[in-house]
Amino acid sequence: MTPLLVLSVSAGNGHVRAAQALCAAAQARAPACGAVHIDAMAHMAAGFRKIYTDWYLQLVQRAPDLWSYLHQKTDSTPHSAVSQRLRRGIERASAGALLREVRRVRPAAIVCTHFLPAELLMRERNRGRLDGPVWLQVTDYDLHNMWIVPGLQGYLAATEEVAFRMRARGLPAAHVHVTGIPVMPEFSVPDAPALQREANVRRLGLDPTRRVVLMTAGGAGVGNLAARVAHALALDGPGCDFQVIAVGGRNAATLAALQALQARHPGRLLPVGFTGEMHRLMAAADLVVTKPGGLTIAECLALGKPMLLVSPIPGQEEHNAGFLMEEGAAWLAYDTIGLGYKLAGLMAAPERLAHMALRSRALGRPDAAQCVLDRVLGT
Template structure:
């Protein structure tokens, strides 16, 4: 008889295109280890490979397209969003990556595989369709809109951020019973730094971020925000973009407002908690981290497609304002900083909405695995029961 409380082996697969997918994976891993230390969890960045590999070329091309050619990204996004066109691109990417995915799954022999990025997910779904693997596959969507790249009938479960995404997946042909609204997973440190009661106090610090890769018009944004008299100090995070970091170190000497410049840092929860306002690109993971802390947000330079959907949702929730044109950024920020009551309300709306996505996902997966083990145990008993 199998033990339904057996030692779990969990494989979490992310992809280092931006930091959101990886941070979401770490949030799940972190919470699971706190709750169940005996669980064996392996977290793999599927695109962390040698410089000359196809996978790394794919990642670097994707990142450069977003950073340097946003209009090209817009065209690719909209071209691939349709079922027929998106399915064609899905198939190409999945077949190119499936051999290494098969090697990984055979090597790890997990009880379940959890994906936070659609590229490796697609490769695993091809393998399952071909009956080369039979392990449960789970997709965690780290945006607030569903892209065609995530639509795979071979996935056993979807974890999504909003009810609207359930409708989007059902319209794409996914069985409703597979879809669970859990929220996007956020690391524990952000919960530890949640603001109990927001208040606009002196000095007024504004945190400016461009995503974990430091993409976006940060220099232009800072130049405009430097004209806002209500700001006493900037904290700027450039992520892993070392050239931007160096440029901002030079630029801050010419600014009238004091600036602290950080590269990649793990202190984001503390920086959010001490700031009056976050000005950022609307990556979904950054948004949910800010929602968890309870800091009001202003969005700029949204990437067409997913980030525009993120910005619209957060604005509708009352947690943020979206400066759709960067030329209006200083006006949007000024209007908020001279209205402390509105900032306080935005903070309250954020804290009222946030959910513990990692906890919800881990609880659901554990229940799924326990049910699977129980079903297999019943099957074993039936096979071993003498007949007649």
């Protein structure tokens, strides 16, 4: 029997990264623990998988207004509504291979970082076809109705407000726990020597006496990163001689555009493709310019990094941005012009940037993965 199974859904990167963080923390905690991570989409029917993942990415990139409407509509639609019952029926009809895989693994406990597998497994438990507790880890700083899955062993919330919303929507208070959002072990010791700013700036070949701005495109690749970087590098004024680390991820065209920009701005731009060392890039940064995805935010907060937020996906990411701005850890730029204005303003006001960093560190939960394991494994 496997002590812990973690189920994610590869619709965006955040749910997968949270699951990977939990498994990595379990491995670090007890190498013999045997935590297993399964992407539920890898075991769903091919047609369902394509529609579920590709449709989501297409919507948020090409029709954000439609996604915003659907997000709000489903948030207010009761679980008993015909549309919700039909959705769950389609999911069940597509999930045979996934449920067989779960039974094969025979987990002692399950954590879901997405509501879809939690709904499927709760039905299996109610029909006596699955043993063991099922937990649900919410991976944003707000709560949507789809995450309300009654009857689970426990619900793991990013903040006290998310926990409050869970209780207000009818989940039993004794089953709601505030843990934060799990981040990889590399982010869990923010004061470690490997995460010191100056050491990482030098390691990257940058100037430690000049501020560093980290700019990322986000997992869904929304927005034109190269255009944003070009706009940032063209800024003029106090503090605007900053350096930029730009992470293009797996997008070859974006990386090529960044490399062309690097040639025009020698010594000021470091283009990076897909990397497993985001913790070091964040550690080197004085400011992170990013989309407000739940996991990216959790990583920035764990390292105490102030944020300038861009291109939030309507719904969950807009709410994430609102949380950070209320708490004083981030600013939000609505468009490229606003990005330039606010970036220049922050670079010219180091005391404001320092205050945002303090607020970010205060909100951080670098121990979130261990807190989740404490709850789930009862140790």
